[in-house]
Amino acid sequence: xxxxxxxxxxxxxxxxxxxxxxxxxxxxxxxxxxxxxxxxxxxxxxxxxxxxxxxxxxxxxxxxxxxxxxxxxxxxxxxxxxxxxxxxxxxxxxxxxxxxxxxxxxxxxxxxxxxxxxxxxxxxxxxxxxxxxxxxxxxxxxxxxxxxxxxxxxxxxxxxxxxxxxxxxxxxxxxxxxxxxxxxxxxxxxxxxxxxxxxxxxxxxxxxxxxxxxxxxxxxxxxxxxxxxxxxxxxxx
Numbered sequence: 001x002x003x004x005x006x007x008x009x010x011x012x013x014x015x016x017x018x019x020x021x022x023x024x025x026x027x028x029x030x031x032x033x034x035x036x037x038x039x040x041x042x043x044x045x046x047x048x049x050x051x052x053x054x055x056x057x058x059x060x061x062x063x064x065x066x067x068x069x070x071x072x073x074x075x076x077x078x079x080x081x082x083x084x085x086x087x088x089x090x091x092x093x094x095x096x097x098x099x100x101x102x103x104x105x106x107x108x109x110x111x112x113x114x115x116x117x118x119x120x121x122x123x124x125x126x127x128x129x130x131x132x133x134x135x136x137x138x139x140x141x142x143x144x145x146x147x148x149x150x151x152x153x154x155x156x157x158x159x160x161x162x163x164x165x166x167x168x169x170x171x172x173x174x175x176x177x178x179x180x181x182x183x184x185x186x187x188x189x190x191x192x193x194x195x196x197x198x199x200x201x202x203x204x205x206x207x208x209x210x211x212x213x214x215x216x217x218x219x220x221x222x223x224x225x226x227x228x229x230x231x232x233x234x235x236x237x
Contacts, residue, residue, distance in 0.1 A: 006034040006102040006167050008131060009074070009093065011086060013187070014040050014057050016212060017064045018203050020185035022071075024133055027179055028106055029070040032131070032163050036106075037074040038065065041084035051191060052217050054078045063207040085119040090127040100170050104129040106177075109140045116151045125159065129166045129173040135182050194218040 008028050014021060021038070029036045040057045052060070058075055065071040076092060077084040086105060093103060105128045107115075112132050115121050124130065134140055145153035161173040185203050193200035195218055201209040212218065 006032055006104060007093075007097065008032065008034045008036045008104045008106055009039055009089070009128070010036055010106040011039040011041060011077070011084070011089065014038065014061055015051055015187050016057065016060050016190065016204065016217070017208060018185040018187060018190050019205070020183040020203075022064060022068075022205070023183050024106070024179065025065075025071055026068070028131060028133075028177060031177060032104070032166065034104070035070050035072070037072050039074045039077055039089065042078045042080060056211075056215065056217065060208045060211055063211055064205050066207070083119075087118070087120045087123050087127065090124065094127050094171075102129070102167055102170055103127070104131045104166055104175075106131050106133065108133050109135060112140060112152065112156075113145070113149045115155075116149060122155060125155070125172050125174075128171045129161075129169075129175065130156075131163070131166070131175050131177050133182070134176050134178045136180055140176065191218045195221050 010021075010025055010028070012021070017038075025036045025038060028034065038061055040054065040061055042054055055078075058073060058078060061073045065073060077089055080088070090103065090105060094101075097103065105124065107130060109132055112130070115124075118124070132140060142153060142157065145156070156174050159172060159174045161175050163175040163177065166173055166175055190200055190203050192198075193203070194212065204212070
């Protein structure tokens with residue numbers, strides 16, 4: 001029996017949002033018949049400082065999803081001081097929606113392999129489901145998890161469900177969302193293109209491109225992350 005409409009949360013810095021982000025959000029919405037909220041992080045604990053400020057990143061997200069049914073921007077992490085830990089965001093959301101509402105957090109397959117580095121990571125399953133975006137060439141199976149992330153494998157082994165089953169319970173499951181045609185854009189590559197004066201506008205919605213131009217964002221070479229940035233501690237897709 002369904003407990004209600006599944007709400008999917010898609011967190012990230014979105015610095016800036018690009019068409020790849022939107023493709024993931026739309027695929028999750030359509031495949032899981034769910035509402036998807038995109039949550040820009042205020043103080044991501046796993047990355048260097050963002051290149052656009054919180055208000056600018058949220059404004060670009062709002063422009064990107066404007067008129068796109070089922071997609072919205074949730075600014076709660078921008079209003080909270082301190083690191084943007086996923087578990088804290090989910091606890092707040094669970095308190096608002098109640099114990100029976102189905103909630104899922106969207107992550108990438110690479111993030112699943114590092115899930116045990118996230119803050120209070122085992123508590124995530126008491127608060128929400130996980131939906132893992134499976135990109136081309138990044139297959140996730142028990143053998144790979146056991147080899148690369150044995151603690152994660154031990155935690156999720158009995159939690160795998162079909163995507164459709166996530167509607168029937170509030171939390172605790174994990175499902176795959178295969179995206180064989182996922183777009184290749186990344187925010188890091190996009191910032192590099194903008195700073196280098198290379199073509200970039202077809203990587204973002206026209207309204208976002210206009211906003212970046214209007215505010216002169218990412219023009220400084222400092223907007224490019226160093227090539228040997230440390231690995232993320234709490235990665236998000």
